[in-house]
Amino acid sequence: MNIDWILVLEKFILIAVVVFASLGIAMYETWGERKIAAILQDRRGPNRAGPFGLFQPLADGLKLFMKEEIIPNSSNKFLFVLGPSLAMMAAMMTSAVIPWGGTITVFDRQVSLQIADVNIGVLYIFAVVSLGVYGIMIGGWASNNKFSLMAALRAASQAISYELAMGLSLIALLFMSGSLSMRQIVENQMAGDWGGFLGWNFLYQPLGFLIFLVAAFAECNRTPFDLPEAENELNFGYHQEYSSMKLGFYLFAEYINMFISSVIMATLFFGGYDMPFFNEAAHADWGNWLALIGTVALMAKVLFFIFLFMWVRWTIPRFRYDQLMDLGWKKLVPLALANMLITGAVVLWLESK
Amino acid sequence: MSLVEIIFWFLSGLALISAIMVLLSKNPVHSVLWLIAVFFAISGHYILLNAQFLAIVNLIVYAGAIMVLFLFVIMLMNQNAETEPRSKSTWIKLAGAIAGGCLLIVVVAAVRDSENLIQNIGGKAYAKTAVTTHGEIGLIENLGRVLFTQYVVPFEISSVLFLSAMVGAVVIGKKD
Numbered sequence: 001m002n003i004d005w006i007l008v009l010e011k012f013i014l015i016a017v018v019v020f021a022s023l024g025i026a027m028y029e030t031w032g033e034r035k036i037a038a039i040l041q042d043r044r045g046p047n048r049a050g051p052f053g054l055f056q057p058l059a060d061g062l063k064l065f066m067k068e069e070i071i072p073n074s075s076n077k078f079l080f081v082l083g084p085s086l087a088m089m090a091a092m093m094t095s096a097v098i099p100w101g102g103t104i105t106v107f108d109r110q111v112s113l114q115i116a117d118v119n120i121g122v123l124y125i126f127a128v129v130s131l132g133v134y135g136i137m138i139g140g141w142a143s144n145n146k147f148s149l150m151a152a153l154r155a156a157s158q159a160i161s162y163e164l165a166m167g168l169s170l171i172a173l174l175f176m177s178g179s180l181s182m183r184q185i186v187e188n189q190m191a192g193d194w195g196g197f198l199g200w201n202f203l204y205q206p207l208g209f210l211i212f213l214v215a216a217f218a219e220c221n222r223t224p225f226d227l228p229e230a231e232n233e234l235n236f237g238y239h240q241e242y243s244s245m246k247l248g249f250y251l252f253a254e255y256i257n258m259f260i261s262s263v264i265m266a267t268l269f270f271g272g273y274d275m276p277f278f279n280e281a282a283h284a285d286w287g288n289w290l291a292l293i294g295t296v297a298l299m300a301k302v303l304f305f306i307f308l309f310m311w312v313r314w315t316i317p318r319f320r321y322d323q324l325m326d327l328g329w330k331k332l333v334p335l336a337l338a339n340m341l342i343t344g345a346v347v348l349w350l351e352s353k
Numbered sequence: 354m355s356l357v358e359i360i361f362w363f364l365s366g367l368a369l370i371s372a373i374m375v376l377l378s379k380n381p382v383h384s385v386l387w388l389i390a391v392f393f394a395i396s397g398h399y400i401l402l403n404a405q406f407l408a409i410v411n412l413i414v415y416a417g418a419i420m421v422l423f424l425f426v427i428m429l430m431n432q433n434a435e436t437e438p439r440s441k442s443t444w445i446k447l448a449g450a451i452a453g454g455c456l457l458i459v460v461v462a463a464v465r466d467s468e469n470l471i472q473n474i475g476g477k478a479y480a481k482t483a484v485t486t487h488g489e490i491g492l493i494e495n496l497g498r499v500l501f502t503q504y505v506v507p508f509e510i511s512s513v514l515f516l517s518a519m520v521g522a523v524v525i526g527k528k529d
Contacts, residue, residue, distance in 0.1 A: 003356070079386075120493060123409045130417025134389070137421070141382060141428050149428060156421060180493060 006109070014115055018095050026255040027057040033310050040314045064248035072241050076142040083139025084242065084249035090132035091256040097121040098263055099183045101273045101295035102280070104288045113291060114183060121182035122174065125264060126167060129219060133159045135253070136228065140238035152238040154321070155228030159219055161328040166215035168336035169208045172343035173201055173268060186272035190280060197276040202269040207339045209269045211332050216261040218328070221254060223313040227321060229254075262305035266298055273298040361401060368394035381427045385420060392416045406493040 031046065031053065038045025046053030071080055101113035118124060133156045140152020177185045185201075192199015202209045218225040229237040239250045266272060273294030274280070283290055319327070371390035378384045392415045399408035500508050 079382075118405060120405050120409050123406070123413065127409050127412040127417060130413055130421075133417070133421055134424075137424055137428070138386075141424075153425060153428070156425070160418070160421060 010109075010111055011115060014111075014113070015096075018100065018115065019092060022092060022095060022256055022259060023252075025259050026252055027061070029255045029258060029306060030060065031057050032306070033313075036307070036310045037314050040311075061248070064245050067244040069244045069246070070241075072143060072145075074144045075241065076144065079138050079142035080241075081246070083135055083142055084239075084246045084253070085135075086138060087132065087135030087253040088249045088256075090128055090135055091253040091260065093128045093131075094125055094260045094264070097124050097182050098260075098267060099186055099272060100298065102291040104291045112183075113295065117181060117183050120180050122170060122180045122185075122268075126163070129166075130160075130163060132219075132257070135250075136238050139242070139250070143238075143241035145241055147235045148238050148240045151228060151235065151240070155221065155238055158221075158225065158228060158324060158328075161325060162215040162218035162225075162332070165211055165328060165332035165336050166219065168333065168340055169211035169215065170268070172208045172336075172340045173205055175340075175343050175347050176201065176204060182267055182272075186267060186274065189271040190274045195277040195279045196271055196274040200269065200271045200274075200276075205269065205339075205343070207335065208343075209265075211336050211339070212265065212269070214327075214332060216265065217309070217312065218324075220257045220261055220309070222258065222309055224316045224319050225324060226313075226318060227324065230318060258306060258309050259302065262302045262309070263298070265305055266301035270301050357401060360397070364394045364397040364401070368398075382424065385423050385427060388423075389416050389420050392420070403492070406496055 034056070035045045035053070037043075046056040049055035049059050071077060096115040097118060099112075099114040099117070103110050103112050105111070136155045136159070137152050140148045140155070143149070173185075174180065177188050179185060179188070189199040189201055190196040217223075221228045227237075229239070239247055242250060275293055275297040278293075280290060280294070286293075368391050371387045371394060374387040375384045375391065378387060392411060396408040396411045396416075399405070399411060
């Protein structure tokens with residue numbers, strides 16, 4: 001049995017960094033959300049805890065931890081705990097195939113800033129997204145409460161419906177890239193003109209990107225698709241019986257999902273760690289700084305998408321459930337199919353020329 | 354024991370225990386969850402055989418889609434011991450035993466037959482059924498090429514079958 005222990009250690013450190021970074025970003029997303037809501041509604045938002053209210057997420061976390069942990073008597077205890085854990089795990093697992101930057105050199109060792117460069121990266125993301133439904137369904141059912149169950153089914157059917165449109169919109173993208181590996185997709189985009197900018201996929205797949213964006217909003221249960229957790233008119237949703245940190249996990253998983261789907265959108269459609277108007281290949285001698293620039297560029301794109309998520313949330317009211325299903329099945333799926341056919345035809349035409 | 358063997362035995366044990374728990378669980382929801390564990394173990398086996406595409410599609414289709422629908426139905430029906438029909442006739446049990454026995458014979462025959470299939474990779478003889486980390490047929494390029502050239506007619510026919518199933522579901526689901 002020969003195991004490359006240095007590789008194991010390297011991946012372990014990378015996983016730890018990615019996990020803690022995701023958690024930290026998700027924490028400050030809650031702060032950002034409240035600040036943006038406040039700005040859009042002409043208020044001040046959190047400003048008591050620390051400068052600009054920056055310690056607010058810590059206070060919120062502490063509050064959630066200190067609250068009483070209630071497990072309903074009639075619930076299925078094991079599954080009741082498993083639900084939020086699954087939601088959290090599915091949210092974190094997606095980050096494994098995302099390329100966070102180029103390659104850095106540590107102690108004469110080339111370290112790729114990606115946990116696993118598998119040749120089925122995009123499909124892996126789909127598998128994890130489709131497993132995320134279980135966290136919701138198991139939690140809703142284990143609560144042993146009719147309203148929780150109905151809300152869980154509502155949430156699960158929404159997720160399944162929009163997964164379909166999401167997958168179809170990505171097929172057109174895969175026609176163009178010819179690879180399922182996330183790193184390969186990013187490198188294809190970096191090869192474009194204007195320092196990679198003209199290679200970005202959203203220039204060639206605007207409709208595909210729009211469908212993916214809408215589906216991502218629905219998958220993250222964000223407004224205007226936040227029926228699964230509509231607290232005022234639909235009885236809060238699948239996490240009605242949850243309290244303390246188990247509720248916190250469900251809410252936190254949503255923010256991590258938001259972060260991860262922003263990363264995926266930036267990676268697939270906006271060039272990933274490609275800095276626009278800057279030719280990376282010409283500055284290969286910059287070494288680790290080049291990788292750092294790439295990671296910063298990726299994070300800037302991600303921040304924009306996170307802002308978009310919040311901007312939309314505080315601007316647009318919620319859909320009705322029939323409107324939601326109508327949009328998913330009767331508009332997005334046919335549009336995605338048409339987009340797929342047109343892209344396929346154009347790709348074939350270009351190849352035959 | 355090599356690392357691959359350890360993983361193989363772990364996954365096999367997990368698959369068998371989960372499969373037995375599917376049958377033994379009193380609660381149908383638990384059965385479905387154990388079945389999902391079985392799918393995960395089988396996907397692990399696919400990865401051992403270097404068939405990543407099959408592994409992930411197995412998860413997407415079975416664990417991610419079909420089992421969710423199973424859960425939907427079971428959760429809404431809320432089955433438990435009281436609503437379960439008690440009296441299963443002896444004939445049904447007998448028929449079940451015979452059908453299961455036939456399936457067992459087929460499986461044993463297939464396993465027995467596979468011992469004769471030896472292939473040669475890099476001067477070494479491998480049994481054809483278990484080419485860990487060497488096989489390439491499960492990778493997406495090779496699988497796609499085989500499906501769309503050699504087996505294109507069965508592939509298209511099965512897609513027509515799916516279409517008809519979909520139309521049937523829509524017809525049943527329509528009001529009046």
